[in-house]
Structures are given as structure tokens and as C-alpha cells.
Amino acid sequence: MAPSTISRALANKKDISLNTRKAVQALAKKLHYRPNPIAIILKQQHTKRASA
Numbered sequence: 001m002a003p004s005t006i007s008r009a010l011a012n013k014k015d016i017s018l019n020t021r022k023a024v025q026a027l028a029k030k031l032h033y034r035p036n037p038i039a040i041i042l043k044q045q046h047t048k049r050a051s052a
Helices: 003-010 018-030 037-044
Strands: none
Touching: 003 018
């Protein structure tokens, strides 16, 4: 399975089949997966650099 598929399944996106979402989410629960809060913050931040 592609990393992007897993990411979208964990985000509960509707463009992934229900069976795939359930399988990924069940495995994540079994493995006690928790998103990294620092990575989430870094992803959400935008650069403050002015356009040239």
C-alpha cells in the first residue's frame, strides 16, 4: 500500500474505500499509532518570507 493511501486512510478521507480505511485504521489502533504533534505543527506552518 502506498504511503499516501495510508495517510489518507488515517485522515478518514472519503476517496479511500471503506474496506481500506477500516483495515489501515484497525492496524494503526493495534500498533498504538499516534500522530506526531510536532510534525503536524511543522506541516501546518507557512513560511513568513516575503515574495521577491
